[in-house]
Amino acid sequence: MKMFKNTLVKITLVCIFLVANMMIAQPSWAGKKYTADPDYIEITKTLESVLQDKQTQGYTPEIEQKISNLKFQKYILENSEDPVGICRNETDKTLLVYGQKPKKSTSTYDNELYLLPNGVETDDEWDCQGVYIPGQAATEGQEAIPAKAFKIVHGTRLVATSNPDTKEVEFNLPPAKVIQSGEANWLIPENLQAALDAGITTAKIDD
Known part of the structure; x- marks a missing residue:
């Protein structure tokens, strides 16, 4: 990818x-x-x-x-004048982004996954910490691609778009780090369905 x-x-x-x-x-x-x-x-x-x-x-x-x-x-x-990361979704589909856990969360991970609808960006008082990139199953001509987290630092204004030819998600900036499962204390499900099955709420967006 x-x-x-x-x-x-x-x-x-x-x-x-x-x-x-x-x-x-x-x-x-x-x-x-x-x-x-x-x-x-x-x-x-x-x-x-x-x-x-x-x-x-x-x-x-x-x-x-x-x-x-x-x-x-x-x-x-x-x-950057922004103390938080800001993520904007221009992919024509819903993205999964990482953000701070709710105070009552029982999760043992450092952050939590949230839905980010198309055409909106996260609130400037809510820290977007990265974007979840689903894995891809192996095909006859290609090996399986593991799921990843595209991590950003505070102050980043990340814009996600969709490549018109390949439909793959692309970004306006390089990541601070690309994380695979087990490399950090982040929830990185193997595929999109597994992530959705975990129960995800919508990120706080900028009105």
Whole structure:
């Protein structure tokens, strides 16, 4: 499944442009406590590790893409005026998104799945943490594709669209992380029906 449209070159150019803006403009995020954000701490540590890998292993397209994406996610956290992630659905179908658990939830997972109807976006006071991508069963010409969670960081404004040719879901931004079942404490059902059977309510949307 095509997870996002952006090519390595596009992501790299975006990051260069954003870093240049940071050098010539007074940051709007002065005084924000983004440095205490768990995602910011994790991204900063991962970026340091990948930069070290580049020094020891040399240039590779994979390492360069990781560096560009990590810098981009870090920039979002440092500069966004939104303290939450916002997800917009333009796919012509209902999506499943991740958000904060209700206070009375008995779930042991870190978050919960919610329905996001087509043509709406999540409320700017409700933290959208990512999008659920259903798995695909194996066919004669293709191996099975496991279900995934497309994680975003605070401040991201994610727009999901549908590819007119393949009908696959595409995004305007790369993910902070793509998670498979067992890699994080997130509910990632194997398929869409299993997710719906779990009982899902509608996300808080922007009126």
